[in-house]
Amino acid sequence: MDARRHRIFACAKDRAGRPASLETASHEVHAGEASFVGRVDAAVLTHACRRRRQREPGDRPSPHDVPWPVSMRTLSVAAHGRQSSMSLTADNGEEASMPRKEILDALSRYTDPFRVTDGKGFRLKDFDPGDTLGLKMDKEEAVELLQRGSEWLAMEQDILYAQDSWSLLLVFQAMDAAGKDGTIKHVMSRVNPQGCDVFSFKQPSSEELAHDFLWRYSRKVPRRGHIGIFNRSYYEEVLVVRVHQALLSAQKIPPTLIGKKVWDERLDDIDRFEEYLSRQGVIILKFYLNLSYKEQKKRFMDRLDKPNKNWKFSASDVRERRYWNDYMQAYEAAIRGTATPAAPWFVVPADNKWFTRLVVAAAIVETLEKLDLAYPKVTSEQKKDLAAAREELKAES
Template sequence: MPRKEILGTLGSYINPFRITQGEEFRLADFDPADTLGFEMKKGEAADLLRHGSEWLAIEQDVLYAQDSWSVLLVFQAMDAAGKDGTIKHVMSGVNPQGCDVFSFKQPSHEELSHDFLWRYLAKVPQRGRIGIFNRSYYEDVLVVRVHRHLLEAQKIPPALITDKIWDERLADIARFEDYLTRQGVIILKFYLNLSYEEQKRRFLKRLDKPNKSWKFSPSDVRERRHWDEYMQAYEAAIRATSTEAAPWYVVPADKKWFTRLVVAAAVVEAVEKLNLQYPEISSDQAKALAKAREELEGEKKAAK
């Protein structure tokens, strides 16, 4: 299939969910149960996802060989939206040597003694690699915004904590991402858009299964009480930081198979657009390889 046709096919899956200009963005306009009218059996979805993962593995191999661009995938969502499962299934075929996953938990004492972006910068993927942030610097304009007392632990001079702090942090994030994209980092940000009702269903399912109940914490229920505040915080973040260079994808998350297909399509499309090629060897390298071949073939003859 020609490259142009491939990109057109992928775009039909992801364009409805890609946000590059956030001024008019409203989270209420996006249905968490949307599947664009596609209906698939579990086996069909798994087969399609497998093909996408295999394709991504090929692209990742060329990305690693070229050693120029890097890819940063940012995942944000409410609990039980399926971040871990999406990462696992989409990246299943990628060479682990070329991919790093970071799950950012509660900041340490050292991290709290630095600016809020400090701990993330060191984990930005190096050239040729794919980096995945399972939660990210956006937590500092989401959970910290909803639970403002967490701001006190960040040791910021009180005079700098004003009513404008969230707008200022969002502006800082936008500039940070702009800087990274100008260094060759391809940034894709995924908000897995789970409905309030589906989260409840998944929580109850976790409680019903012993092999899933370990994932549940009483704090999960407490966080549900702040659902509307979180939705407002997400909407503000997506509005302020959606750009052509670092787009947000508001991915429906009520149907896991569709979530994974959209994410896989978005990642494949982004890497495919780079039109990567394996590095060409120089004439000196070609001579060295010819000499190595001659030596190896000579060993083979001697063995006979």
């Protein structure tokens, strides 16, 4: 089997090492007047297609209970509005449909292992920076795979923008060289820039230091219908400021308010801030790109060895590396104190860039799919206006 025929969110073998049974896939989505046609990897759905659903007595048989031939070749996906279904065609011509829930179940296979919704007992060492869920993929496959995921995301964003109700806030945190910029660039490559804003928070200005620590971030929360990306965020206030506590004095906070519990208090403030946003319709996804100490050194050396990458390197990168253990403790405390179902963390393995990007893309697509977005319905009055406009345009000729 040609491995390059496996397109989206998987490759020739699953996590247990079993050969994937699906070879090609076609994905067609129609939503309102918009349409999107692309190639979707079949293997991402293999798990959902081939598993045996546990039925209760009296349940109606399901096509998914039937063991499909290993030689099955064609899988097509059609979603009309938000009622998605999948049509499976085997070599013998038999067809069955896969409901939208199965699509989400397949996506969750790539997000659930890294999602943290309850920080109690969270330990960063339980997450392997090199994990790929057993997938193996070359660069060409990964690029095409991510491209298809980005197309799917672009379709969802178009409906999000048109609906003008929800908004999406993506928070990216990581150590230097973990790949935040590259992940944002590649995952969001197909998104309409009119509905997406990226903010990279650097050292605070004198004006920002004159306000509370959340002030400069709260002003950049995405408006309804938009996607906002924080490349570093308010979590810097419990990360870099915690590691370098001299920075706290520059924030002009009354000394009597800075006690031993200041970091726990800040985490509580962030938790309540995110809870407030979620009640206002802001969906929050937080990504910690989990890079290993060894891989960071490798990427730093690469930046030093290649002239075209020298610009990416800063002497401060090495200085901050000396505080690695302090940062790991700060990240662990931050995730433990702010991981909730409404604002989950994704501890994404970052030693393999292709896998990092696929997990982030899957998490975003999965979240938007669960919102069950739909284009606004045209009212009877609006239809009359449309008809009148049509007649007026026709009359011009």
